Amino acid sequence: MDNEKLIRMCVVCKKRAKQFSLNRLQCIENQINIFTGRGRSFYVCNECIKTKKFINFLSKKCNKSKEEIKKLIIHFPFSISD
Numbered sequence: 001m002d003n004e005k006l007i008r009m010c011v012v013c014k015k016r017a018k019q020f021s022l023n024r025l026q027c028i029e030n031q032i033n034i035f036t037g038r039g040r041s042f043y044v045c046n047e048c049i050k051t052k053k054f055i056n057f058l059s060k061k062c063n064k065s066k067e068e069i070k071k072l073i074i075h076f077p078f079s080i081s082d
């Protein structure tokens with residue numbers, strides 16, 4: 001397989017990038033996780049993952065309040081800037 005052709009889109013800024021340069025996450029059973037290899041997932045770039053826009057996206061995607069989202073992603077290896 002040619003990895004150069006695996007282009008995916010950031011769900012926040014819609015920028016297209018190579019799959020391996022984006023963060024692949026998913027909402028499963030009311031948790032937000034790094035993609036486990038099963039089920040539906042979405043991609044977010046390294047810039048957007050730190051933004052409030054991404055929290056807004058997760059809030060809709062996972063059907064939770066923004067406050068709940070912030071708690072869910074608190075263990076992630078990045079921080080959301082206010």
Ligand SMILES: [Zn+2]
Pocket residue numbers: 010011012013014015044045046047048049
């Ligand atoms: Zn982005």
